[in-house]
Amino acid sequence: MTTPNDPAARRLGFTLAAVGAVLFSAKAILAKFQYRYGIDALDVLALRMLLSLPLFVLLGVHEARRPGRTPMTRRDFGLILVLGVLGYYLSSLFDFWGLEYVPVSLERLILFLNPTFVLLIGMFAFKRKVARREWLAMAVSYAGVALVFVENLRVEGEHVLFGSGLVLLAALSYALYLAMSGQLLKRIGSLRLVAYAMCVSTAATLLHYLLLRDLSHLLQLPAPVYWLALLNAIFCTFLPVTFTMGAVARLGAGTAAQLSVIGPVSLVFLGAWLLGEAITPVQLIGTTVVLAGVLVLTRPGANSVPVQATADKTTP
Template sequence: MAAIAPHADPVTHHHEAARRRFGFALAATGAVLFSAKAILAKFQYRHGIDALDVLALRMLLSLPLFVALGIHESRRPAREPMTRRDFGLILILGVLGYYLSSLFDFWGLEYVPVSLERLILFLNPTFVLLIGVFAFGRKVARREWTAMAVSYAGVALVFVENLRVQGEHVLLGSGLVLLAALSYALYLAMSGQLIQRIGSLRLVAYAMCVSTAATVIHYLLLRDPMHLLQLPAPVYGLALINAIFCTFLPVTFTMGAVARLGAGTAAQMSVIGPVSLVFLGAWLLGEPITLVQLAGTAVVLGGVLLLTRPGANSVPVAATAQAAPGSATG
């Protein structure tokens, strides 16, 4: 953002400062709420349900909100009409970004602590960068390779420590969460031009509707839908909180922050998510915290900050990841 001139209107300067403060508050709140869905999933698992139940409830309860958002965004003036190709791409993005990534994520949470889950998901910018290299032949500067190496070293440090503390099931859970991160990275890499054409909120609303349909089909193929109506009462309360406060609101908060701060600064604020989960997991779930885990978390966040700072990315597709709603999988 350009610096305020010495003789600029003080009222304008005050308004801009207040706008940025509000943007920082939106970004921080969105990051924590996005991450908190892992805590809610852990509480739901205590009632004997699994990842598919958690995902189905989350998607069905948030669907009306995203339908309303999609209708609102589609009625904005000067919206470009959508082509058949756009709809086909949204089908693919909906399956990748909010169905497969969420399914793998919730499945992985059955085996790993929330702090490790969020840390692995936080590797999204590195995955998008690598997709740009191998799929699009993009160039990556040496500092980006260094930042990626630092990030992966930090995750490896935390992973080995969790393996030591919690056992071999961490290996399966980490693999599943890694698939979630890769699926969401594909979503980000493929969504850049479509975001520019139809808008980020419109895209996420339509993609969530597709993801809900995919989740319902998956559920109907494997289970009796009446099972969803026979779960313990606390499960529905937790699912409603997940749908509203950890799914819909973070999307709108994050995009509001991008509008006020820019994509790069908003992406940097997402570091609050993994840090908050380290302490929330210990406080609410009794998950252990060790000095090695804290050190590994700090290393990962440092590496990702190098990748997401303004002007750092030499691969255009990575900049798209910063501008998309949520820097980690939904």
């Protein structure tokens, strides 16, 4: 059993948090590579969900069988249905769709605004008070995103506007998931909730796919698409979940949340290196501004909406 002050445990926690943040973000890189083979967001999402499903089923069974687990009620299952649709179906669908139009660095910055959306939802839906410092941090974060957005609009073209709107919808959908899942997370545990919600999301994705296309289409894609999808399912979906939970257990939710800033920073350079996306001084300044604002909001005790609710979840 490790303790919060165990140096070895903290070093491992920092490593898990950093690797998990980079892997979460790298799904955008893999999606961009898949788009080069003529597929779209729905194909990418369906493959990601189908290939990661067995892993999350095993995780859900393992978590359900752990001693001392709280029995789930009918209301719990109903809420998981809603959360699965919001958090890992709609959010992921909008995110992958938006990635068809925006560079990965801008996509990750917009998604990184999740803590600000959760804060606003808490204010309007749950009447929570927002401190002056939090308003300032939100203003700084949105100013940074606006700076990066305008620069990408100049460099990439007007399609960035549509893509950014889609990614913004993804961030909002995921923020609703975070805001609604707090009590359920405390009752059944974070890994159990993620596993069940991913199963619901997979079912929703398959239903969407069957309504629009023949499922056999997924069996006729170029071979590299499947390898990229497998990497996405394992290394950018399942493993980051377990890494992040391990980091939270060793460092606490607040520290793990702050280390997630590594994700957007890594994508600025990975996008340039692997995809040839432009990096300008304005983009770097805007990225720094956004990360500074979000860091203030994710400091332990600084957030009107508990940090635990945002740190214990995967990104879409």
